Amino acid sequence: MVPPAVIRIRVVDDDHRVRLWLPVFLLWPLLLVLWALALALAAIADALLAARGRTYHLTRILLGCLALLAAARGTSIHVRQATSLVDVTIR
Secondary structure, X not given: OOOOOEEEEEEEOOOOEEEEEEEHHHOHHHHHHHHHHHHHHHHHHHHHHHHOOOOOOHHHHHXXXXXXXXXXXXXXXXXXXXXXXXXXXXX
C-alpha cells in the first residue's frame, strides 16, 4: 500500500492551456504524524467503548481510509468536450 505521490492536472481550452503538477509526497510526513495520532486516539476510544460493551471499530475505519487512499494511485480521469479537455492523473 503506497499512497499517491503526484497528481497531474491538464486543462486545455480554446484560449488556454494549463498544466499543474502537485507533489503530494511533500505532505506525507505531516499526514503520517496526524494519522498516527488519530490511530492512537481511535485505539483508546475503541478500548473505552469495548469496556462499556459497545463496539464501533474506529481503528478499522482509519485503516480502511488509508487503504482507500492507497487504492487511488493509478487513477486517470479524462473528460473531453468539443472545445475543452481535462485530464487528472494520480500516480
